[in-house]
Amino acid sequence: MPVSSALALAPDLVIESRSAQLEAASLTRLAIWAAQFTPTVSSSAGNALLLEIQGSLRLFGGLEALQTRVAEGLGALGHEARIACAPTARAALWLATAGVHRPVRTILELRQALAGIHVRHLAWPERTVQALLQMGVTTVGDCVRLPREGFARRLGPGCLRQLDQAYGRHPDPRQLHVLPVRFSAGLELPMETTVLSVLLDGFNQLFQRLRQSLEARQVSVRSVRCVLTHPDGQETDLYLGAGPAAAPATGPTTGPTTGMGLLSGLLRLRLEAMTLPAPVTDLAVQADLDSRQVLAGTDLLGKDLQQDGGLHALLERLRARLGGQAVQGLALRAEHRPESAWRAVLDPLAEFGSQGGASEACTVFRSRPLWLLPVPESLGLINGLPAWHGLLALERGPERIESGWWDGGDVRRDYYRASNPQGAMLWVYTDLRTRAWYLQGIFG
Amino acid sequence: MSAYAELHCISNFTFLRGASHPAELVGRAAALGYSALALTDECSVAGIVRAHVAARGCALQLLIGSEFRLADGLCLVVLAADREGYAALCGLITRGRRAAEKGSYHVVRSDFEQLPAGCLLLWLPPECPDSRDASWLRDHFGGRIWLAVELHADGNEASRRTQLVAFAKETGIPPVAAGAVHMHVRGRRALQDTLTAIRRKAPLGSGTTGLYPNGERHLRTLAELQRIYPDPLLAATVQIAERMHFSLDELRYQYPRELVPPGHTPASWLRYRTLQGVRERWPAGASPDILKLVDRELELISELRYEAYFLTVDDIVCFARSQGILCQGRGSAANSAVCFCLGITEVDPAHMSLLFERFISRERNEPPDIDVDFEHERREEVIQYIYTRYGRDRAALTATVITYCPRSALRDVGRALGLSEAQLSRVTRNLHWWDGRSVAPERIREAGFDPASPLMHRLVMLVGHLIGFPRHLSQHVGGFVIAEEPLCRLVPIENASMADRTVIQWDKDDLDEMGLLKVDVLALGMLSAIRRTFRLLRELKGRELSLHTVPAEDPAVYAMISQADTMGVFQIESRAQMAMLPRLKPRTYYDLVIEVAIIRPGPIQGDMVHPYLRRRNGEEPVTYPSPEVRQVLERTLGVPIFQEQVMQLAVVAAGFTPGEADQLRRAMAAWRRRGGLGHFEERLIAGMQARNYSVEFARQIFNQICGFGEYGFPESHAASFALLVYVSAWLKRHEPAAFTCALLNSQPMGFYAPSQLVQSVRCAGVEVRPVEVNCSAWDCTLEARTDGQFALRLGFRLVSGLTQGAGEEVVRQRAGQPYRTVQDLHERAGLPRQELGALAAAGALAGIAGHRHRARWAVAGAELLLPLLPVLQIAEGLPLLRAPTEAQDIAADYQSLGLTLGRHPLALLRTHLRRAAISSASELQEAGNGVRVRTAGIVTTRQRPASAGGVTFVTREDETGYINLIVWRQLAERQRRVLLEARLLGVWGQLQRQGDVLHLVARRLEDLSSLLGQLQTPSRDFS
Secondary structure, X not given: OOHHHHHHHOOOOOOOOOOHHHHHHHHXXXXXXXXXXXXXXXXXXXXXXXXXXXXXXXXXXXXXXXXXXXXXXXXXXXXXXXXXXXXXXXXXXXXXXXXXXXXXXXXXXXXXXXXXXXHHHHOOOHHHHHHHHHOOOOEHHHHHHOOHHHHHHHHOHHHHHHHHHHOOOOOOOOOOOOOOOEEEEEEEEEEEEOOHHHHHHHHHHHXXXXXXXXHHHOOEEXXXXXXXXXXXXXXXXXXXXXXOOXXXXXXXXXXXXXXXXXXXXXXXXXXXXXXXXXXXXXXXXXXXXXXXXXXXXXXXXXXXXXXXXXXXXXXXXXXXXXXXXXXXXXXXXXXXXXXXXXXXXXXXXXXXXXXXXXXXXXXXXXXXXXXXXXXXXXXXXEOOEEEOOOEOEEEEEEEEEEEXXXXXXXXXXXXXXXXXXXXXXXXXXXXXXXXXXXXXXXXX | OOOOEEOOEOOOOOOOOOOOOHHHXXXXXXXXXXXXXXXXXXXXXXXXXXXHHHHOOOOOEEEEEEEEEOOOOOEEEEEEOOHHHHHHHHHHHHHHHHOOOOOOOOOOHHHHHOOOOOEEEEEOOOOOOOHHHHHHHHHHHOOOEEEEEOOOOEOOHHHHHHHHHHHHHHHOOOEEEOOOEOEOOHHHHHHHHHHHHHHHOOOOOOOOOOOOOOOOOEOOOHHHHHHHOOHHHHHHHHHHHHOOOOOHHHOOOOOOOOOOOOOOOHHHHHHHHHHHHHHHXXXXXXXXXXXXXXXXXXHHHHHHOOHHHHHHHHHHHHHHHHOOOOEEEEOOOOOOXXXXXXXXXXXXXXXXXXXXXXXXXXXXXXXXXXXXXEEXXXXXXXXXXXHHHHOOOOEEEEEEEEEOOHHHHHHHHHHHOOOOHHHHHHXXXXXXXXXXXXXXXXXXXXXXXXXXXXXXXXXHXXXXXXXXXXXXXXXXXXXXXXXXXXXXXXXXXXXXXXXXXXXEEEEHHHHHHXXXXXXXXXXXXXXXXXXXXXXXXXXXXXXXXXXOOOOOOOHHHHHHHHOOOOOOOOOOOOHHHHHHHHHHOOOOHHHHHHHHHHOOHHHHHOOOHHHHHHHHOOOOOOOOOOHHHHXXXXXXXXXXXXXXXXXXXXXXXXXXXXXXXXXXXXXXXXXXXXXXXHHHHHHHHHHHHHOOOOHHHHXXXXXXHHHHHHHOOOHHHHHHHHHHHHHHHHHHHHOHHHHHHHHHHOOOOOOOOHHHHHHHHHHOOOOEEOOOOOOOOOOOEEEEOOOOOEEEEOOHHHOOOOOHHHHHHHHHHHOOOOOOOHHHHHHXXXXXXXXXXXXXXXXXXXXXHOOHHHHHHHHHHOOOOOOOOOOOOOOOOOOOOOOOOHHHHHHHHHHHHOOOOOOOHHHHHHHHHHHOOOEOHHHHHHOOOOOEEEEEEEEEEEEOOHHHOOOEEEEEEEOXXXXXXXXXXHHHHHOHHHHHHOOEEEEEEEEEEEOOEEEEEEEEEEEOHHHHOOOOOOOEEEO
């Protein structure tokens, strides 16, 4: 159903977009969690986990106890699970999809259970399902009643193989989950200290190990966690790089060689800017290795291949020292109202040149002051004429601006370039509705 | 105070730039005291006729021009000073438009170099004008080129003025003031910004480029202009205007001459052709009355010099006849003895007591109007013939101006205001097909928005302005303009979106205003169906029939019509017509003429139906306020039903001249869109009072005129339609199998879907046979039965998912040797598996493969064998497949064919329905007036006629018949979703019985669609 139809039926509907990526990450987390019940965990179809539990039954006190533990554990993690149990992986998967909870233990039970499963629950291609339904074939039981060769010829050998797998007539090998790799290294300091250079030396050793590890695996990291442990067991965390909030990275990913110097520099800035609550006994560096990120390399002579790295490094350094929000850029907008004709941007580099209207906006700016008052200042009148530290002489204008009705901030103004007796060049306007005068900017 | 002429002004015919209608601009310029206004839409004169009409009677001189942006960036305005200049301007626009895709244009300097002295030019200089451009312009247009100085309070006015005046002096191109006007008043600023945002496809506030900094581009007051421009610049505008002498009134139109062979004048040739026709129509010799009538008509035609027009139509009709394409003319001149003789119409003047002069009048000076309907599937041949015969520079289609409707306006304005796509679909989806021309706040609230919020307020306000704005030019359904001289000297021609089609820049109303004649070449499905029926009868029974040889005035046909058994019959098959037939009980051809015209929004809204019925049934005396009125209204018992009668009334009762009456007709056609009946009201009522008619009668006539509006139906069209009504009814009555077969083969057309047509013909006792791979053809066919009757065999055309090529291949390969198995079919016809599947889904393989499930299995297993391999019989076990249930079969029938020959789906549900105390359609027939009942039926049509005051009519069917449902506006709004979405609609309601006509007035609706399961039941919805 298209979103528009759904909305027409339920106008209050809240629409969220589905993220396959987040779902996959979530399933991976669950697979790691499930490894506590059996070493053979595999995932399937993006939304199922298969646990080989024969060997774990005794350890966990039998099937029912195990099933309960898995269900409760998943519930505690905020997931709702449909659990099924069968002698073959394929059958378990189908039964779970069909919502058959009763455990199936024997081959005889298996046949009965499978026979009733609707073909829609087999995750077969929609075309195949439709073809089956058009032949009046609705269940797995109907499928296996058909001649085998005929079935394979019409619906493909894959479906027949899956049927055989479900009934245990054909092997069903599956790829097991491999736990992810994480870098973690620690260092015990010879003595409690708050001395910056000692701490940095220690971290640099750890960074070197991180670098070796990255190079060996040809992967990179997006962020690094530096941990300083205090005598009372408290820890001070410092995140370098993209930061823990998984904000989109502003600069390039930290590669092993180019990055270590940068990491070290950044860490120094952060440590300089903070006061440690207590002396430090231990250091540690942790990082999740990110194998999707292709490593940015160096050439033979070790020259940095990323030319704008310097500017990014400067921005990252400024942000590290002043705080993320304190570093902003300016960009133009195609707007006629002066107060709306510019905007602050977080990353001036990314914005630079991307704004289509900027060049058009530029032409407007020739006759405007760079310095705008945060809020236009109301001007007093002398004999009905505007004044600011003396009577104003209107030198150029009017430039009429009537715009902005669409956001409720409609203006109707005549702008003038004016000067006062002190020789200040001012940008003033009269509001065409109220005839009141305002100062909006001062020419440098 | 200086006088001023605005020389640069665009209207909303410069799509998505201009923010005012041409008439608004003209009206405002006149009110401000401008001496002239040039309408200079961008590469277009599409709005010029409207401006011309608006400027009539104003002191304002209207100038005609157009603005161009050349491929190299140079911007010019070309003004037409005389007829030659205008022709050149039209030629220039034509060249520019034809050289580019629809909606854009492409012009270069060389296009301008040939412009004659009658074209004056304005140069719209860029920020830094180039003196090379200046010298090119001066060289080619010296003495008729000016430099436009356009100042819009941008802060640099003074320096810009100085700069341009200096530049003008330097280059010798004199400066002139101009306004680059985009709107008639400053108040259109928000709309103009919105149009820019729509054009740039960037929501406002997102840094939309191209917005104007202010609203100065409107028609400014003379005082303001005087403040901005020095006097010489203003005076120059008036001097230029004084050099312009062209008005659209000068356009003269000439018919093509090649229609008359050498040695003949148009008059003598028309007489010759007509007398030829007389001999064909009356081989035994025509009566003196007929000959006298023909003579009088020819005389009138000669006097008004319309010979060439009749000959043009004659030529087209002759072509159609030579190709065996059935056609029929209608319109003010079509039902004349001359047209009957020429074969343009089949309506025999002897059957009609009508006079030609009623249709074409000496005094009215109204151009004759002949529309010709052709078989809908073959009209294209006629169109291509016209292009070939006259050439593309002399024949073109009329434009239709597509204007913003509420839905498109909401969508575009909503986007410009930054609504998300989801929000937009929420607003527009709720508009559904039956909302009127404005956007009601309830719709906004229903969509989940607060109509009082500033955003919604802005939205509704802007949408209100935008509705009715032209959006683009499209092609008229079939209005051809044909001329002796190249058309592009009269009006520019541009590309239509269809390949090989060109349209002129004016629409039908514009042509009317300009007195240009058009021939409407229209498509009519019923003609295809009738021709097919004739052919079937000739092939199967050897019976030759044509429109005029169908036996006339057959009582059995009128008996069938009076029982409203008219499904499939032309025009009178709609729900409203069916409800009228038993009351009107037509007995003669002229009754059919009235029947066709009376069930129209016009007569219904003018409240003419009931008075007519009462008088016809003798329940009310037939009276006339005066002998003059009696003469006009006698044939309709004193009740005006036809458009012509209203105009005649204005003449005889209110003292209008025929010319004024014609203006009234035009105003009637447009008042709903543009208003402007006010002064007619005064004139009409005053005129009637002066002639001693009561104010009540006068007011009643005026209300009837308003009600008629654009929906008034002319007698001249009704007369032609009535013939097709009679012929199709005769065929339905006497040849139901052939007629239904032809109807099915002419789909889509008419009011009913194949399912209803098939049910209806089965009720008439005709055997209908299913689609079958070894029997069916692509079209539906008739099969002889042993008892001498014919059975209707459904054709492959009904099978969804089967292409015509595949269907015909099945027939071709079958010749003489039926298919034995699906594998055989697959090998011989070479159908892709998907098309085989379509046949299986339709149940068409039952004869060779068994039930649908087996057919599917067989289709899935069919394989094309490689020719080089020995034929390998694939031995397979027989599959164990369940047969489909009856319900499954019915659902599959509907899904594939849209109809079933099995039981009606509701027959299967009947036990269930009866338990819920739901009555069937046949049970309702027994129930009395006012009884409260619960019913259920499958929705076949929904209709909300504009004339019915918000009432929705729903037709529902069950296994026993049809139930007509009336849903009042209040209920419809309360249960909107059920009403629009239910396929099986349950209703609690009250019976309303008027004679034989039964309606159910709904009190509460319920959606029972879930009972139908997978069944697909399409409803035809009309507004």
